[in-house]
Amino acid sequence: MRAVIAPEPGGPDALVVADLPDPEAGPGEVVIEVVASAVNRADTMQRQGFYPPPQGASDVLGLECSGRISQVGAGVEGFAVGDEVCALLAAGGYAEQVAVPAGQVMPVPSGVDLVTAAAIPEVACTVWSNVFMVAGLQPEETLLVHGGAGGIGNVAIQLAKALGARVLATAGSPEKVAFCESLGADRGIDYREEDFVEVARAEGGVDVILDNMGAKYLDRNVTALATEGRLVVIGMQGGTKGELDLGKLLSKRGAVIATSLRARPTEEKAAICAAVVEHVWPLVAEGRIRTTVHETVPLEEASRAHALMESGTHSGKIVITVAR
Structure with missing residues (x-):
């Protein structure tokens, strides 16, 4: 099969x-x-060697995919050859075929085409597990999403x-702020022009923050929290070491x-x-959550x-398509 790998760390x-x-x-x-498949920030970090x-996972890049089942292993129930599915992967999505534990395979949400379905598993699982299962966001609480125009951000909103x-939701341009608000954000914040901490303070603080920046935003994120607020760090685009004011x-x-x-045990995934599938897929079927695909790119142009x-x-997801 054809598959995309990075034999040596480097650029695209x-x-x-x-x-x-x-x-x-x-x-x-x-x-x-x-x-x-679809591109995630983790893929670019893997390519760079970070x-x-x-x-035990494949060196092939790609944390999610969509397609059709071609083989069913022993002990698998509920799936058959030919089923159209999407899947959360530890690796291997940038390829013509991938083997995946059946528990990480999901039916394609109703009303979603097979190519677009590739852009859903990683973001949906990331948002649901972190914002709701870990941070316990409740109705009428306030969520601050950093990078609201990205794939994870737009689903979180x-x-x-x-x-x-x-x-x-924070974003880096007026156009991206408008995009976040078009998705339902009550307040978009252009981080180049505004201080998200001041906006959060005007709101009385925020209950949950979904953060992809890490060290760079650590102190400011804590400042932005409301009483009993929860900061969930899922990325390190702003560095790995920061100072935390415990007081x-x-x-x-x-x-x-x-x-x-990515590294969670198979059972947790x-x-x-x-x-x-239980909580998010019905909202997708109702049209209350839509996946924005910025561009589709052939497998052979993964570097692009x-x-x-x-x-x-980009705003939304970048999808890699596999032609045969």
């Missing part, structure tokens, strides 16, 4: 299309004939609004939680996927997809 041009052995479905697994795949929360955090009875999805991701000019 480090990605190459290689011929690799076809996968086989082991016990509890299915093999998916991939129609599309985020290796979990032990819509899902929080659909479940009754108030949403603030400030204690005064708010706040919590700082750092978490990732299966539980998250099941929760997403990474360059686009790193340019920061």
